[in-house]
Amino acid sequence: MSNLSTTEKIRLYKSFFPGLDNVYGTYDPDTGNVRQAKEPVTDEVILAHLKGIQPYGVYLLTGDKTKALAVDFDEDELALPIAFVAGAKRFGMFSYIERSKSKGFHVWLFFEEPVEAKKARTVARKILADMGKPNTEIFPKQDCLNNLSYGNFINAPLFGKLVPKGRTVFVEPGEPVKVCEDQWELLQRVQRIPAIRLDAIIQSCNLELNNTEPTPKEPEQAVQDTPEHSFGLPPCIRRILSEGVTFDQRICTFRLAINLKKAGLPLDLTIVTLTAWARKNKPKDGKRIITDQEIESQAQFAYQRDYRGCGCEEAVIASFCDNNCHLASRKNGG
Ligand code: SF4
Structure with a gap:
């Protein structure tokens, strides 16, 4: 001290x-x-x-x-x-x-x-x-x-x-x-x-030193709502990260890790993020919250291979689906 x-x-x-x-x-x-x-x-x-x-x-x-x-x-x-x-x-x-x-x-x-x-x-x-x-x-x-x-x-x-x-x-x-x-x-x-x-x-990085001050009416909201500008995360994943889930925590952890990896987070910070996230989970049927060890192993697994899928087909991910997502039409066959 x-x-x-x-x-x-x-x-x-x-x-x-x-x-x-x-x-x-x-x-x-x-x-x-x-x-x-x-x-x-x-x-x-x-x-x-x-x-x-x-x-x-x-x-x-x-x-x-x-x-x-x-x-x-x-x-x-x-x-x-x-x-x-x-x-x-x-x-x-x-x-x-x-x-x-x-x-x-x-x-x-x-x-x-x-x-x-x-x-x-x-x-x-x-x-x-x-x-x-x-x-x-x-x-x-x-x-x-x-x-x-x-x-x-x-x-x-x-x-x-x-x-x-x-x-x-x-x-x-x-x-x-x-x-x-x-x-x-x-x-x-x-x-x-x-x-x-x-x-x-x-x-x-060849960065230009001009115009670092924001223009008055940049459409931040519009930018935030498009999946490719939402910290690289689709809307379902962002919602899950902020709200937690009530079932399929393991599957969810794996899918979250894949998405965070795609967004550029290194493995150690993904584990920290998911450990914090797990505290928001409220598992149904008296089940316990996923443990830190389980989170670590799911995250490691996600980082071992070049998995790409967002996880739209998983029930837990689909329950947070947002029809405005640009992948939604593909998923729904549109
Ligand atoms: S289509 Fe739905 S489930 Fe799939 S990534 Fe977009 S929001 Fe998520």
Whole structure:
């Protein structure tokens, strides 16, 4: 367990969540009313946040630079932040999942030095595009500040009032279903990303640095609803992942693993995702929830061969079928 003094905690915290130092965002913990505080970000402001008195929202963008980037997944679907972490890892970057204040997750990337926000956003957008989630919100939201604007703030982690409720806290990097027991120890072992890593990714993937800011009316909803843009998962699989099942857990686990493999998740993260998913299952007839060992062996089995089928023919999968799925007409002989 970390034995940091209050002063050391504040210093460490400020090194991870720095931004504009003359303004911050906050909200009333009782009413939820959000406001901007045009006041210096002092140690007292940070301490009030950590103690759960007044939340601190950080404006990450200073000029055209940032020292951290957060991706905001507003759905309670752990598979999404896990997929982002896996995508970032493939590019040699560590990222950290935070359970946000009421619903969903933030995934944070921390940099060794201030980096160009445009580059960081470009790389994050590439990972999201590969996941089929190109319109997911990224903080900072802009590439640079114009003279009049502060940009947008994001609620910073570790708000003292919510920490005991398991919100605004980081999860264990190797076991994302668990909240990390010692948040300060985790911050101390965070691996920050050097600026040259972003340059290498941009170069190797031939990424354009233009237009990283979202156009105002991108049809996120329409994009989400098409199977090929739903984190690569058909609607039945997405519903099963969010709702759990009541029968045929083994068959379902196998089919989920095949689909997660097709979506690009490595085996270890698929096992973590499915272990978390199994807790949502409510087996009928007094049967027990599928065990972690069974999940592991079904997932391993799915990864051994190049299985492709979504599983439409299985009763458990078919019971979640959505007629809007582009495969539905084929399945129904249409
Ligand atoms: S047709 Fe139905 S069961 Fe098959 S993948 Fe699409 S939603 Fe799932």
